[in-house]
Amino acid sequence: MRVANLAGRAVLVTDGTAVDIAEASDGQFGPAPLAVFEQWADFTTWAQDAQLPAGAPFDESDLLAPVPNPSQVFAIGLNYKDHADESKLAYPDDLVVFTKFASSLAGPNVTVELPSEFVDYETELVVVIGAETYKVDVDEARASIAGYAIGQDYSERMVQRRGPAPQFSLGKSYPNFAPFGPAIVTLDELDDPDALRVEAVLEGPTAEDHGGSWQVQNGTTADLIFPVAQIIADLSQVVTLRPGDLIFTGTPAGVGMGRGIFLKAGDTLTSTISGLGSITNRFV
Template sequence: MPDPLPTHAGPFALGTFSADAGAFPGLVTGARVRDLSDLAPSVRAIVEDWDAFFPRLVELAQDADGGWHDLAGLRILAPIEPGQILQSGANYRKHVVDLVAAEKESVHGATPEEARADAEQMMDERIRNGVPYVFLGSPRAMCGPYDDIELPALGEQHDWELELALVIGRSGKHIPVEEALDHVAAYTICNDLTTRDRLYRPDLKAIGTDWFTAKNADTFLPTGPFLVPAAFVGDPNDLRITLRHNSVVRQDESTKDMIFDIPRLIAYVSTTTTLHPGDLLLTGSPAGNGAHWGVFLKPGDVVESEITGLGHQRNTVRSHV
């Protein structure tokens, strides 16, 4: 039985699709897709002029004319080629508390109760006075929401990290928290895979983590299926994130558990870099990754991911060629 078609909140979403004639930007309404090539060459071009395009997209979603396709007959690609990819680490309270408590027990000899209480106190202080932890990812790691995940030749502990991602729709630098959501065009799903045993360089311990090697292998960022306009998503700080690994639920959490919410993340990153339309910001992954369960990805595994209103992903894992 074929997989069900991905659904989305609101009357339409955007995506990138391929058919016999090649890739094209498309307007998704339920089970059909309108080719937008007559309006723009890519979804990125649409997002770069988001305020002008959005009213036109609303009209087109209600228009029966134009180049409509059946969604079931198209290949769904990653929905956008981003400018920069900004990734938030350690941004879910329960996830970080679990990590800190485990370290306090194993390294410092604390009891489970002491370790958890200390970890929760640390997180409360971080929420009050801390700042987000953000790093850059490579667009070359992206793949489509139904593409195979190819494990790299090196490393054994290949892990999942399902995340809510947002797409910037207005440029800004030093964006105030209270204005931050005005800069968001849309939301999508990203699974930010990590090879845990390549995250730290034993030959360069003083330098610390090697994010490039651990996170940027080809196919290590399944993205999509769609960009769902922010106007249709509702409260992005109240969405459900669910990941199944071989049909077993591994991650199941609300975005309410974020340590730094989306406005604070946008305000923080914009103090360093000017945000431009098409930039992708990942907001962190909740508790339940493979390191927590002691289970990592192997060839033949199937990973299924969904976030409220944004559709779903389904990726089969294979070994490197």
């Protein structure tokens, strides 16, 4: 299944068409996107056997954040060895955790206003939780996953790195600094949920010396230092994960700071994860 947020209502997306979940279920699920994840087990049981009506075509510009109001947003730092290497930092022995404040969440294809000349990109797999989860092991953690989406962890590096202590969460939480989508994809839709190709292509002024189009990131989630189920299990030893919670799982090498570049007005970044689709952000 692919669950999206179309103009504020939960929908199932198939082949460029959308079915309104609340209408198809006679009001049993939705219409608020978060409500679907709060009833995730019952919803998936219903969806397996439901006789859905024909979907309606939709405009991708109407897609909003698949979960616009999660109770918690977690982000994991330094979770790919190649990214730790380019950052000249040691591989972590434990999860490096911060948050992106919920006001930074946005739909998949938003325009991002650059607050400074020091904004960076980080393409990430986003995990959506489908069950309340506390103190679970790795096997139990897998069962709590509702699905995956594509996310961007944009960062204003000067705010993030200013002293006396780093301000990770603040520097990563400007408006539209956490776009994600286009839909939440259940793991049964993916050939290998543990090995997804993660790519980012930058076009515009910053890519001018590369013919106008530059593949700046190309990695795989198979290289995560802490795989998805381990992230969930480790987080759950401290916090209670709730339905609809988001986890940004880290980024592979190729971020701007590692390349000595930052985003400029007129740039466009397209982030792609195999099986999940693509999201595109423009910068002004």
